[in-house]
Amino acid sequence: xxxxxxxxxxxxxxxxxxxxxxxxxxxxxxxxxxxxxxxxxxxxxxxxxxxxxxxxxxxxxxxxxxxxxxxxxxxxxxxxxxxxxxxxxxxxxxxxxxxxxxxxxxxxxxxxxxxxxxxxxxxxxxxxxxxxxxxxxxxxxxxxxxxxxxxxxxxxxxxxxxxxxxxxxxxxxxxxxxxxxxxxxxxxxxxxxxxxxxxxxxxxxxxxxxxxxxxxxxxxxxxxxxxxxxxxxxxxxxxxxxxxxxxxxxxxxxxxxxxxxxxxxxxxxxxxxxxxxxxxxxxxxxxxxxxxxxxxxxxxxxxxxxxxxxxxxxxxxxxxxxxxxxxxxxxxxxxxxxxxxxxxxxxxxxxxxxxxxxxxxxxxxxxxxxxxxxxxxxxxxxxxxxxxxxxxxxxxxxxxxxxxxxxxxxxxxxxxxxxxxxxxxxxxxxxxxxxxxxxxxxxxxxxxx
Amino acid sequence: xxxxxxxxxxxxxxxxxxxxxxxxxxxxxxxxxxxxxxxxxxxxxxxxxxxxxxxxxxxxxxxxxxxxxxxxxxxxxxxxxxxxxxxxxxxxxxxxxxxxxxxxxxxxxxxxxxxxxxxxxxxxxxxxxxxxxxxxxxxxxxxxxxxxxxxxxxxxxxxxxxxxxxxxxxxxxxxxxxxxxxxxxxxxxxxxxxxxxxxxxxxxxxxxxxxxxxxxxxxxxxxxxxxxxxxxxxxxxxxxxxxxxxxxxxxxxxxxxxxxxxxxxxxxxxxxxxxxxxxxxxxxxxxxxxxxxxxxxxxxxxxxxxxxxxxxxxxxxxxxxxxxxxxxxxxxxxxxxxxxxxxxxxxxxxxxxxxxxxxxxxxxxxxxxxxxxxxxxxxxxxxxxxxxxxxxxxxxxxxxxxxxxxxxxxxxxxxxxxxxxxxxxxxxxxxxxxxxxxxxxxxxxxxxxxxxxxxxxxxxxxxxxxxxxxxxxxxxxxxxxxxxxxxxxxxxx
Numbered sequence: 001x002x003x004x005x006x007x008x009x010x011x012x013x014x015x016x017x018x019x020x021x022x023x024x025x026x027x028x029x030x031x032x033x034x035x036x037x038x039x040x041x042x043x044x045x046x047x048x049x050x051x052x053x054x055x056x057x058x059x060x061x062x063x064x065x066x067x068x069x070x071x072x073x074x075x076x077x078x079x080x081x082x083x084x085x086x087x088x089x090x091x092x093x094x095x096x097x098x099x100x101x102x103x104x105x106x107x108x109x110x111x112x113x114x115x116x117x118x119x120x121x122x123x124x125x126x127x128x129x130x131x132x133x134x135x136x137x138x139x140x141x142x143x144x145x146x147x148x149x150x151x152x153x154x155x156x157x158x159x160x161x162x163x164x165x166x167x168x169x170x171x172x173x174x175x176x177x178x179x180x181x182x183x184x185x186x187x188x189x190x191x192x193x194x195x196x197x198x199x200x201x202x203x204x205x206x207x208x209x210x211x212x213x214x215x216x217x218x219x220x221x222x223x224x225x226x227x228x229x230x231x232x233x234x235x236x237x238x239x240x241x242x243x244x245x246x247x248x249x250x251x252x253x254x255x256x257x258x259x260x261x262x263x264x265x266x267x268x269x270x271x272x273x274x275x276x277x278x279x280x281x282x283x284x285x286x287x288x289x290x291x292x293x294x295x296x297x298x299x300x301x302x303x304x305x306x307x308x309x310x311x312x313x314x315x316x317x318x319x320x321x322x323x324x325x326x327x328x329x330x331x332x333x334x335x336x337x338x339x340x341x342x343x344x345x346x347x348x349x350x351x352x353x354x355x356x357x358x359x360x361x362x363x364x365x366x367x368x369x370x371x372x373x374x375x376x377x378x379x380x381x382x383x384x385x386x387x388x389x390x391x392x393x394x395x396x397x398x399x400x401x402x403x404x405x406x407x408x409x410x411x412x413x414x415x416x417x418x419x420x421x422x423x424x425x426x427x428x429x430x431x432x433x434x435x436x437x438x439x440x441x442x443x444x445x446x447x448x449x
Numbered sequence: 450x451x452x453x454x455x456x457x458x459x460x461x462x463x464x465x466x467x468x469x470x471x472x473x474x475x476x477x478x479x480x481x482x483x484x485x486x487x488x489x490x491x492x493x494x495x496x497x498x499x500x501x502x503x504x505x506x507x508x509x510x511x512x513x514x515x516x517x518x519x520x521x522x523x524x525x526x527x528x529x530x531x532x533x534x535x536x537x538x539x540x541x542x543x544x545x546x547x548x549x550x551x552x553x554x555x556x557x558x559x560x561x562x563x564x565x566x567x568x569x570x571x572x573x574x575x576x577x578x579x580x581x582x583x584x585x586x587x588x589x590x591x592x593x594x595x596x597x598x599x600x601x602x603x604x605x606x607x608x609x610x611x612x613x614x615x616x617x618x619x620x621x622x623x624x625x626x627x628x629x630x631x632x633x634x635x636x637x638x639x640x641x642x643x644x645x646x647x648x649x650x651x652x653x654x655x656x657x658x659x660x661x662x663x664x665x666x667x668x669x670x671x672x673x674x675x676x677x678x679x680x681x682x683x684x685x686x687x688x689x690x691x692x693x694x695x696x697x698x699x700x701x702x703x704x705x706x707x708x709x710x711x712x713x714x715x716x717x718x719x720x721x722x723x724x725x726x727x728x729x730x731x732x733x734x735x736x737x738x739x740x741x742x743x744x745x746x747x748x749x750x751x752x753x754x755x756x757x758x759x760x761x762x763x764x765x766x767x768x769x770x771x772x773x774x775x776x777x778x779x780x781x782x783x784x785x786x787x788x789x790x791x792x793x794x795x796x797x798x799x800x801x802x803x804x805x806x807x808x809x810x811x812x813x814x815x816x817x818x819x820x821x822x823x824x825x826x827x828x829x830x831x832x833x834x835x836x837x838x839x840x841x842x843x844x845x846x847x848x849x850x851x852x853x854x855x856x857x858x859x860x861x862x863x864x865x866x867x868x869x870x871x872x873x874x875x876x877x878x879x880x881x882x883x884x885x886x887x888x889x890x891x892x893x894x895x896x897x898x899x900x901x902x903x904x905x906x907x908x909x910x911x912x913x914x915x916x917x918x919x920x921x922x923x924x925x926x927x928x929x930x931x932x933x934x935x936x937x938x939x940x941x942x
Contacts, residue, residue, distance in 0.1 A: 002799055002806035003525055003717075005887035006813075014817040014888060023809045026816055026833060027697055029666035034702045036805070040567055044800030047529045054794065058538025060553035062546065071543045074781060081466060083494060087501040089531070095510035097521050097720040101865050102926075103856065103919040107508030108722040111501065114455050117936040121488045127935045130723070133579035136781035144623070166781045173741070173777035174586075177593055177625030221481055250484045263781070273554050274544030274782025275579065276725030288935070294723065299929035302914065302922035305451050311929040317582070317619035318870070322628040327619035330580040330713065334721030344455050344497045348489045350466035357469065363476035382479045396547075403550065411545055434472040 062408060064271065068436045070402075072386050072427025073213070073411040074135065074164050075274060076266040078244060078354065079430055080338075081345045084268045088338045098294070098330070102309040103301075108333065109308035112296040115340040122246045122343075123260040124253020125282035129293035131336040132328065135263030138279030139167045139207060139240055140174035141292050141326055142259045145283070146205035146236045147180065148290045148325065149258075154204035154235070158184035160195055162212035163240060165416045171207075180204075188417055192218070196226055199233045205259075206230050209240040210252070214417075214425060215362075215379055215386030220250040227256025243267050243280065243339075245384045247346075247355030259283045268342025269335050278332035278339060289315060292326030357430040358385035361437060365428045368441040374448055378423065386427045388413065388420065392448045395424045401447040407440060450920040452503045455490045456937045465494035488940055507920040508722070509864050515890050519837045519867035519879025520614070520662055522692050522714035524811075529798070530718065530791035539790055544782040548768045554786065555767030559745040561793045562729075568796075568804065569688075569708055570699025571731030575740040575772075576784040581689055583779060584709025584728030585620035585656070588685050590776045591707055591732065591739040592654045593624060595683065598774065604653035604682070610639050612663055612871045617656045617687060626653060633873060637663040637830040639673055648680040658687040659703075662871040662879070663830055664815060664837035666693075674704025683707065683736075691715040692883070693812055693836035696805025700731075707732045712785075716792035727788035741779045743769035810884035811836045814891060818882050821895035825902045829874040837881035839874050844905040849912045851876040854901055856923060859916035861897040 006014075011023070020026060027035060045053065069077045088094065092107060099105030099112075112130045119128035132138040143157050157180055159168050168185055175182060184195055184206075195206060206226070210218040227237045238259045239252035244266045252260045265277040283291055289312065297311030317324040346354065359382075366387045370377035374392030389410070391398050399409030410424035417423065428437065492500075509516070516523035534540075542551050562574045578584040589607065596604045607621040610631045618628040629647055632640040639657070655677045660666045667673060677684045686700045686708035692715045694700065700708045712718050712727035720726070732740060745767055753764040769783075799807065812835050819828065819838040829839040842851025855865030855878070867879035882891060904911050916923065 002803040002810065003527060003885050004806060004810045005885065006810060010888050011810075011813065014813055018813075018816045018820050020816075023813060026809075026812050027666075028833065029668055029835075030698050031671055031703070034698050036697060037570070037699050037702065039696050039801035039804065041564060041801045041804070042797065044803055045797055047798070050529065050794055050797050051532065053797070054533050054536060054557075054790070055538070057553035057557050058536040060551075060556070061538045061542050062550040063538050063541030064543070065537045065541045069543060071545050073545055075544050077541075077543070079468075083465070083497055086498065087505070090502070090505045091512035091526075091719075092505035092508040092510050094719045094721050095512045095526055096508050096722045097516070097518060097523060098723040100518070100867070101509075101855070101859070102924045103916050103921055104509035104859055104864060105507075105722075106920050107504040107506065110452065110454070110504055110507070111722075113935075114937070117454075117456065117940055118489060120936045121940055126941075133583060133725075134781045136778070137579070137583075164781075166778060169778045170780060173590065173779055174623075176590060176776070179625070217479075217482060219479075219482065246484070247487065248478075248484065249482055254484075270540040271543050272540055273542045273551065273786040274784070275780070276727075276785040276787050277781070285933075285935075288933070295935060297929035297932075298934040299925045299932070301924050305921055307451070307921045307924045309924050309926050309929045311926070311933070311935075314930075317615035319615065320619070321615045322618035322622040324615065324619040324622075327582045327586055327616050327623050328580075329582045329614075329616050330720075330724040330726035332579075332721075332725050333723030334719075335725060337722065340455075341497065341501055344490055344492060344500070345465045345494065346489070347459075347464055347466070347491045348487050349464050349491070350468060351489060352487060353466075353468045357471045359478075360471040360473050360476050364473035381476070382482065399547065408543060408546060408550070430469060433469075437473075 067406055067408045068432055069408045070410045070426050071408050073425055074263055075271055077271055077429055077431050078266050080268050080270060083345050084338050084341045087341045088334055093337060094334055099310060106307060109296050111337050111340055113298060113308050115336045116296060118340055118343045119280050119282050122243055122251065123282045124251035125260050126285040127288050128280060128282040129291055129295050131332040132279030132281055132293055133332060134277040134279045136167045136170035138261035138281050140171040142238045142261050143171055143175060143205060145259060145290050145292060146238060149236060149287050150204050154202050155179060155181055156202045156204060157182045158195055158198055158203055158206040160208040161185045161188045161190045162214060163207055163209045164213045167240060189419060192222060192226060196229050199229060199235060203233060203235045205236040205238050207238040211242055211245055211384040214388050215383040217249055217382050217384050220255045223255040244355055247351035248359060264339050267339035269338050276332055276335055278335035290325060293328050294331055354430055361432060362387060362428040365437045368437060369444060372441060372445050385429055386425055389424050389426055391422045391424055394422055405443045450507060454937050455492060455500050456939055458492050458496050458500065459490040461491055463491040463493050465492055465497050514862055515886060515894055516864040517866050517880045517882050518864060519881040520689055522881060522883055524717055524883035525885035526717050526719040530794050533794040534787045534790045552767055555745050557793055558789060559747050559767050561789055562745060564796050565710055565729055565731055569731045570701025572734040573737035573740055574729055574731045575742060575744050576729045576789055577741045577779055578728040578730055579780050579785055580724065580726035581709055581711045581728045582616040582620060584730045585616055585687060586623060587730050587741055587779050588707040588709060589620055589624040591736055592683050594739045594776050595736055596653055604651055606652045608647055608652055608655040611873050612661050613656065613658055614662060614689060637665045638667045638669055641669055641672060644673060644676055648676050652680055652682040654683045654685045656685040656687060658689055660690045660693050660835035663839050664834040665830060666835050670703055689714065690836060693808055695808040696801060697808045701733060707736055712788050712792040717795045718788045718791040725785050725788055727785040738772050738774040739776055740772045741777060742771040742775045744772065746770045807884050814882040814884060814886055818880065818891045818895060822898060825899050837879060840878045840880060841874065842876040842878040844902050847905040847909050849905045849909050851878050853912035853915065856915040857901045857912045858897060860918045863894055863897060
């Protein structure tokens with residue numbers, strides 16, 4: 001009961017040692033009128049019963065183990081090598097907390113140091129922190145960091161219209177109350193030229209995403225020109241990026257990005273209905289003191305051996321309080337560990353291979369679907385693993401039919417991008433076999449006939 | 450014991466992965482888009498496994514031993530929670546699936562919302578916040594929205610006791626508020642006179658942790674709530690120390706208007722080496738419309754979710770809803786679902802009686818240990834504590850510090866308490882035993898402290914150079930901050 005090791009006799013013995021008669025005496029400071037209220041909760045159950053209950057709840061769901069998933073839009077179904085769970089399932093990792101005592105936390109600390117290094121390798125940046133809550137909050141924190149880098153002198157934030165709708169929403173929630181003005185995304189059809197044209201002397205940063213929310217990979221040369229314009233205006237470039245795409249494409253660090261963030265879930269973390277995920281966050285070393293979140297640094301112990309500690313804590317809330325760079329305390333360490341193990345397993349060649357499979361299969365799927373009667377592929381080459389298809393019937397209805405045929409259909413863009421009409425954002429990763437792509441094209445043709 | 454970096458094990462050409470062929474005609478790769486180099490390690494599977502298993506062996510977790518890290522509630526994490534959270538029907542659901550294909554998830558979330566409302570005494574709950582600090586930030590944004598809706602834009606101050614966690618002032622400042630510190634009195638309560646002097650028309654809220662970080666239940670809580678409400682402000686509750694209140698008192702009844710729960714502390718979901726956490730927010734009726742969303746709602750239906758699963762008499766369907774005047778989303782998607790499954794499992798298995806037992810045993814353990822530690826170290830406040838207490842890490846006749854005592858505890862096989870916090874206690878050792886520790890463990894810990902105090906007098910160098918039995922010796926934190934090596938140096942070479 002209650003995972004308590006005490007016997008009743010021991011409880012009595014302990015009460016005597018404390019010098020009170022009953023447990024109730026320990027709660028004398030609680031106002032009597034409100035003490036020991038009744039909790040109306042269901043009766044407790046045994047382990048076997050709770051598992052049966054949860055298995056039933058889980059059975060009400062359609063999940064990627066039984067359906068072919070064509071949904072992406074910020075959360076992705078990629079293959080997770082068995083090694084990842086074998087490592088993150090070790091309770092030496094998952095039952096530890098923030099490594100405040102480095103001598104007994106070298107496992108977590110070194111793994112985080114490796115994670116920071118891998119994120120830098122992926123993004124082409126110089127430093128990365130040990131994670132944020134998710135991609136959306138990482139974008140919001142990047143804006144706050146940019147504001148602090150420019151010493152609070154500028155008020156205007158330009159958001160690309162192709163930044164994930166929820167990243168834009170989360171940023172707005174985060175920055176309410178700060179006086180910053182978030183703009184640039186009002187017209188969802190506005191492109192990079194319009195965004196570039198809107199940069200002025202009050203602009204503190206520009207936030208773009210590649211691949212965009214609609215799957216398009218931005219040309220690195222175009223991004224480089226944008227970065228130059230932004231820097232000439234004295235502002236910063238924030239790039240949100242899908243980490244899997246970095247197995248193949250030029251990283252933002254090579255085109256002049258000042259801060260690179262993104263959703264790290266595709267790196268070895270399951271879909272899990274939206275969380276827990278992790279936000280990765282990288283910047284230039286010169287600005288590291290403005291960065292939020294935990295940082296692991298290398299040092300030596302009293303005998304000169306290499307070791308790792310949390311460092312630059314003077315940026316953080318537990319030291320700096322209201323002057324901290326952010327309020328973040330708990331982060332997503334276990335998810336970051338999963339990401340590190342994933343990247344170690346895939347390595348230089350594996351990540352490139354995953355990215356290429358996604359790229360080729362997505363283009364194949366787009367061409368197969370684009371030639372169906374009534375369907376039109378709105379995405380132009382090159383996209384990464386997602387593309388937009390205009391459908392002959394409402395997407396919601398189409399998805400209902402796809403589900404009957406074993407597919408979790410694509411993201412319904414009529415909710416977020418009504419100007420595209422009855423359009424669907426389809427995602428094809430290495431988890432969608434070629435035979436399923438062919439079957440999808442066949443089913444789409446049949447159900448819309 | 451050290452382990453080379455995974456990068457240092459890299460040999461060109463090695464790979465630990467088995468991937469399918471694309472199996473389709475290759476689409477051309479656009480010129481100028483493809484990266485030249487990807488400096489990730491190249492290692493075999495067995496090397497990856499051994500590397501990370503070895504690293505795990507250099508870590509201390511609750512599954513290894515006593516972890517009395519004050520304010521972090523490092524209780525045992527039941528294994529059934531891990532089994533529950535890894536059911537494929539949960540793990541494999543995409544957040545954008547239509548509601549009718551994820552009724553199991555939504556039902557679980559709806560029930561958890563109800564449980565948390567009942568446990569906290571609140572009218573509504575949002576599960577969205579990802580951690581405690583995130584919950585605080587959420588609550589402060591709701592407080593802002595509430596005052597602004599009433600035309601009270603001038604309220605720009607947040608009052609925070611000097612014993613509070615650093616996240617409180619940081620969350621307030623992040624939301625654009627000015628922070629005003631309130632003193633603690635000699636008994637560790639909020640100084641009522643100081644509070645009264647600071648309450649006024651510009652105050653938006655008081656952020657209060659109760660029991661506070663000294664482990665004390667504020668003896669004037671009801672007066673505090675009355676003072677705060679009296680000046681038109683709201684009372685924010687930091688639920689970091691909720692473990693002492695389960696079934697003991699409902700924060701919503703005690704005068705708190707908005708409150709965050711730390712599922713990773715109170716409801717026994719593992720801390721993961723620093724996260725993920727989960728910080729749902731509960732509130733009273735008048736603030737419910739401002740909660741971040743979406744939240745889960747339930748409606749009567751003719752058809753039960755999951756065909757062929759009609760075990761209940763009543764049928765409901767579950768759906769998402771954005772509260773009417775919501776502050777918006779505070780994170781992508783809905784919340785830390787995997788953590789929610791664990792908390793749900795915990796609450797279902799304990800029930801009302803079990804939860805109260807948790808609080809009772811947590812407070813029993815803390816008082817029992819306090820009684821023993823008090824024979825060796827001075828207490829910051831010598832009175833009955835709740836779930837934790839703070840000792841002063843000084844030994845008469847020795848100049849060792851709290852840090853030295855902590856490091857020496859490692860040699861005795863224990864994780865050290867929280868050091869140097871709360872800030873108002875010099876040389877603080879903040880000790881939270883939690884309810885899952887046995888009397889034998891508490892006795893052994895107290896005995897170790899006694900021996901360490903003796904060592905402090907007779908062989909202080911032993912403490913100053915501790916730990917001696919950890920995988921590494923004491924680490925040079927000053928050097929780390931000065932040299933600032935944040936990535937493997939070979940990456941940029």
